[in-house]
Amino acid sequence: MxxxxxxxxxxxxxxxxxxxxxxxxxxxxxxxxxxxxxxxxxxxxxxxxxxxxxxxxxxxxxxxxxxxxxxxxxxxxxxxxxxxALPLKPVSYILYFKSDTIKLKRKSYNLLPEIIDTINKRKSTDTSVVGHADRAGSEKYNYALSKKRAESVANLLIKKGVDPDILEITSHGEENPLVPTKDNVHEPKNRRVEITVR
Amino acid sequence: MKSFFTPFILFLISSFLFPHLSFSDNSFVGSIKTIKGECMVITKETTRTAVAGERLLTGDILKTGPNGAMGVIFRDDTMLSLGPGSDLEIDEFVFSPSEGKLSMVTKMMKGTASYLSGKIVKLNPEGARMETPLATIGIRGTHFLVKVD
Structure with missing residues (x-):
């Protein structure tokens, strides 16, 4: 009991x-x-x-x-x-430029239709256009150049019909390299614009 | 006269030298990508039905109904999804690599979640954590699950 x-x-x-x-x-x-x-x-x-x-x-x-x-x-x-319920992984595209200009290399320019297709298919409302620099030369110069490159790519996308409101244009400067290097090292792969479609 | 202009000149010089100080856009933290059943977004002001594609802000609470589920992609590519009957608050989200500011805090109050860490953890391994009623999780990467009863 x-x-x-x-x-x-x-x-x-x-x-x-x-x-x-x-x-x-x-x-x-x-x-x-x-x-x-x-x-x-x-x-x-x-x-x-x-x-x-x-x-x-x-x-x-x-x-x-x-x-x-x-x-x-x-x-x-x-x-x-x-x-x-996990979303599809974001898709990233890396675009390269003619040295020291804001002009895209041909191969990269030819990627634009595919990028726009991905944006439309995924109904993306968050696509980032991020300029990156390498660690050669002045950090400020690199930062400004990579930002200008990001802006010029964003303008191309907008001209081809992408809604400007979905684009986030920024520069990560030298801080987010594709190939980590020591300071003042030329690394063309790090001088790029990365478009990520989310 | 000279001293009157000095601050302006200094300001011009500094904004030329440190252009990144003047632009940092953290207005939204991510967007909702998948929705199943009834899902809500609760902000300080309102409670609304969640819609695929809508952008989220710091402080938003995501809530799924008994048959609901939803998935979000954050701006650093972190992916987070919730199963039915879940509540999660986006407590803090700072993704600004050029300023070295990288942190993310989420609060899982109940339910189930699947989490795939993104660039914040990649660039700052101490930068992301999740809080639950009983514990704190340091997220070193990449894929983990949480259940809070």
């Missing part, structure tokens, strides 16, 4: 404990690599570094549970709807 009573009293307590639960699962990247997440609570932290491994937090004052593996089927049943 007493045992039953204790169980009855404990039951809702158990229930309330299991009500709060945060679950974190690391997956393989689309390119086949595996990244890393670090889950932190007030009680400690737990890194997850292997694909399909997970960690659980049920108490914010305790450290997260050590990472265990989750089966594909369970991942699908719990997260299937979220995974299915």
């Amino acid at each position: 007493l045992k039953k009573l204790i169980l009855l009293l404990l039951f809702p307590l158990l229930f309330s404990c299991s009500a709060k639960k945060d679950l974190f699962v690391l997956l393989e990247d689309p390119d086949g690599g595996v990244g890393k997440i670090v889950v932190k609570t007030k009680g400690g932290e737990q890194a997850v570094t292997k694909a399909n491994f997970y960690t659980v937090v049920t108490d914010e004052t305790a450290p997260p549970e050590e990472a265990g593996k989750m089966e594909d089927e369970e991942i699908k049943s719990v997260f299937g709807d979220a995974i299915d």
Whole structure:
């Protein structure tokens, strides 16, 4: 009788404990690599570094549970709807210029119809046109040139019918290179305009 | 007379030397790409039905109904999608590589999410985190899932 009573009293307590639960699962990247997440609570932290491994937090004052593996089927049943709602990956195009000008190289110019087609197919409302510079010469000069290049490409797109409101024109200067180099190194691949259709 | 003009001249010189200080556009953080079922965007002022293509701002809360799901692409190419019955707040989003400003904070309040990190994490591995009711996740890349009961 007493045992039953204790169980009855404990039951809702158990229930309330299991009500709060945060679950974190690391997956393989689309390119086949595996990244890393670090889950932190007030009680400690737990890194997850292997694909399909997970960690659980049920108490914010305790450290997260050590990472265990989750089966594909369970991942699908719990997260299937979220995974299915992931958008198509953004598409990027890299355009190159004749040296020290804002004139596109022919091959790059010929990409414009394809870019416009992608913008239309995806009904993009966020397409960025970003000028990039290499680390040769003055940072300010490079920044200004790469910004002018981005603007001239955006103007070409607008002339060919792209809605100006969907374009975001910026310059990342030297800070986001395709090929990382030391300062003052010529790297033509970094002198580019990158169009990303989202 | 000379001293009167000095500040103007200094301003002209500085805006010539540091042109990037005068333009940094962070007006929107991304756009909604996929919608299924009932989905809402809650801002400080209003609650509206989410529409594919619409742009999102810092502070917006994304909410999916019991049969809803939606997917967003942020301006740094981070992709985030929510399963049914989910609430997520876009707490902070700064993507300005030329100024070295790269950070992103999201708050997952309930439901399920799939997250694929973008350029912010690539350029600043400490730059992105997600907060849940019980924990904080440092996102070093790239693809992970969250469920908050």
